Amino acid sequence: MRVPTMLSEVDELPSVQLGDYILRFELEDLTPFGREVALRELRETPEIRDKAIAELRELLKAQDDLVVPLDNEDWMVRFLRPCKYYPKSAYELIQRYYQFKVKHWDMYLDLSPSREVNIFKQNILAVFPNRDQLGRRILLLELGKPWKHKEVSLDEVFKGSVLFLEAAMLEPETQVHGAVVIFDMDGLTMQQAWQFTPPFAKRIVDWLQDAVPLRIKGIHIINQPKIFNIVFALFKPILREKLRNRIVFHGSDRESLYKHILKECLPQCYGGTVDAPRVQGEQWYELLLKCDGEYTAINKYGYVRQMDEIRIKKSKKK
Numbered sequence: 001m002r003v004p005t006m007l008s009e010v011d012e013l014p015s016v017q018l019g020d021y022i023l024r025f026e027l028e029d030l031t032p033f034g035r036e037v038a039l040r041e042l043r044e045t046p047e048i049r050d051k052a053i054a055e056l057r058e059l060l061k062a063q064d065d066l067v068v069p070l071d072n073e074d075w076m077v078r079f080l081r082p083c084k085y086y087p088k089s090a091y092e093l094i095q096r097y098y099q100f101k102v103k104h105w106d107m108y109l110d111l112s113p114s115r116e117v118n119i120f121k122q123n124i125l126a127v128f129p130n131r132d133q134l135g136r137r138i139l140l141l142e143l144g145k146p147w148k149h150k151e152v153s154l155d156e157v158f159k160g161s162v163l164f165l166e167a168a169m170l171e172p173e174t175q176v177h178g179a180v181v182i183f184d185m186d187g188l189t190m191q192q193a194w195q196f197t198p199p200f201a202k203r204i205v206d207w208l209q210d211a212v213p214l215r216i217k218g219i220h221i222i223n224q225p226k227i228f229n230i231v232f233a234l235f236k237p238i239l240r241e242k243l244r245n246r247i248v249f250h251g252s253d254r255e256s257l258y259k260h261i262l263k264e265c266l267p268q269c270y271g272g273t274v275d276a277p278r279v280q281g282e283q284w285y286e287l288l289l290k291c292d293g294e295y296t297a298i299n300k301y302g303y304v305r306q307m308d309e310i311r312i313k314k315s316k317k318k
Contacts, residue, residue: 007297014290055087081175098302100211112295113288119160120285132265135177145187178215186223201234
């Protein structure tokens with residue numbers, strides 16, 4: 001089966017049955033609300049879309065060392081949407097996206113769900129089954145009490161986040177509305193805080209500011225103890241104004257959180273009214289594993305020669 005937004009072919013649309021609920025990716029065309037937002041916020045019309053794709057394709061053709069699926073218009077749209085259909089901006093985003101993968105090859109080389117089972121078993125990363133009031137995906141990271149830092153590293157947390165956001169990039173509705181991230185830091189200890197290093201902080205900030213082809217509309221820090229100030233001090237100096245303004249600290253103040261994400265969009269553990277079951281890490285793993293071929297396809301593109309050279313060097317050291 002050929003799904004327009006995917007680079008690989010699948011026998012059936014990936015889904016997992018959870019009681020009465022079916023967990024799946026939303027790969028359909030935009031909803032009427034999605035089309036309205038795309039027009040209002042992203043300048044998306046058939047004419048602008050076609051013109052931007054044609055211009056972006058010509059820019060990419062001139063890049064001999066960059067391998068991309070030039071015949072896949074939906075792939076180009078996933079970069080054009082966060083750039084509001086300005087071809088040059090999308091072209092530069094594509095370059096940064098793949099340059100980041102080369103720079104941090106140790107995170108990206110052959111990255112796929114099947115190779116990262118541990119992060120899902122730890123159950124500290126989740127995407128809510130519902131969207132928020134503005135149609136955005138909600139990603140939750142629990143880096144306090146549930147995080148066994150001796151069993152799962154922050155590098156693994158980063159890889160898990162990349163796998164989730166790569167999947168989110170496949171969804172037209174998420175391409176338009178974007179995503180919000182909740183960091184639940186309840187119970188963060190000094191030992192956990194020391195896991196955060198300046199190189200890790202720089203990688204995360206560079207990734208979010210320059211290399212994620214997705215609209216990150218808000219980062220919400222909740223339940224943070226005072227010790228979190230030590231962690232945030234690593235990030236603060238390298239944040240540009242746009243991202244800094246999208247980071248909101250709520251502590252235990254749920255009313256503050258509800259100003260950004262309505263109660264009707266949050267689970268009961270955060271005072272919300274959503275009664276859908278919490279999707280466990282291993283259930284997400286089961287779903288993402290069905291898309292393992294998609295990640296293999298994703299890894300075939302980019303600065304392939306450089307990544308191959310890295311792969312060869314790595315194999316020689318073994």
